Amino acid sequence: MPGYVPEELLHPLLVELAAAEFEPQERDYGRSIQNIESYELHPPFPRHPIVRAIAESLQWFEDYDPEHVSVHRYAAGEVGITPHYDLKKYRVLIAALTVHGSAEFSLVEDPDPKRKLPSHKVVNARRAAPIIRSWETTPGDLMLMRAPGFAGMEDGRPLHQVSGGNAGGSRTALVFRMEAPA
Numbered sequence: 001m002p003g004y005v006p007e008e009l010l011h012p013l014l015v016e017l018a019a020a021e022f023e024p025q026e027r028d029y030g031r032s033i034q035n036i037e038s039y040e041l042h043p044p045f046p047r048h049p050i051v052r053a054i055a056e057s058l059q060w061f062e063d064y065d066p067e068h069v070s071v072h073r074y075a076a077g078e079v080g081i082t083p084h085y086d087l088k089k090y091r092v093l094i095a096a097l098t099v100h101g102s103a104e105f106s107l108v109e110d111p112d113p114k115r116k117l118p119s120h121k122v123v124n125a126r127r128a129a130p131i132i133r134s135w136e137t138t139p140g141d142l143m144l145m146r147a148p149g150f151a152g153m154e155d156g157r158p159l160h161q162v163s164g165g166n167a168g169g170s171r172t173a174l175v176f177r178m179e180a181p182a
């Protein structure tokens with residue numbers, strides 16, 4: 001969804017996010033490889049009013065109330081996160097907002113769409129992945145991905161990857177997720 005967050009909010013949002021410490025993450029992310037720094041935010045987001053407003057705005061979708069928010073920063077370069085599925089425990093939708101910078105986001109051909117194999121047999125960071133569709137994310141874009149439980153589907157998670165920051169710059173993204181109630 002291009003322009004989900006209006007341009008005039010993006011700079012104040014970036015300032016809001018810059019107040020915390022990003023932490024470098026392990027390069028190995030399950031079976032994929034990542035090159036990111038990140039931190040987590042928690043409801044009711046007392047020091048992040050714009051994040052709270054965006055999280056609330058996402059509740060238009062039935063049963064969607066994301067309470068996990070990760071702030072990601074990707075260095076400029078080729079690898080952001082290589083092909084992966086998001087964890088199964090996150091339900092209904094994953095919503096990723098580009099706040100600053102841009103990247104190449106790709107849907108990757110899934111050798112096991114019926115989910116017959118364990119995911120470690122499917123995801124292999126060292127194997128070149130055939131790309132189904134690729135686009136550039138730019139500031140304000142919101143990307144929605146199916147998670148288990150979406151529209152009654154048991155598991156329609158797409159295999160996907162994201163590059164590092166394009167054009168020699170870093171990219172900052174906010175990723176919203178919802179865990180099923182225990």
Ligand SMILES: O=C(O)CCC(=O)C(=O)O
Binds near residue numbers: 072081086
């Ligand atoms: O940076 C993004 O837009 C998406 C990141 C992603 O795929 C993930 O955190 O699992």
Ligand SMILES: [Fe+2]
Binds near residue numbers: 086
């Ligand atoms: Fe992901």
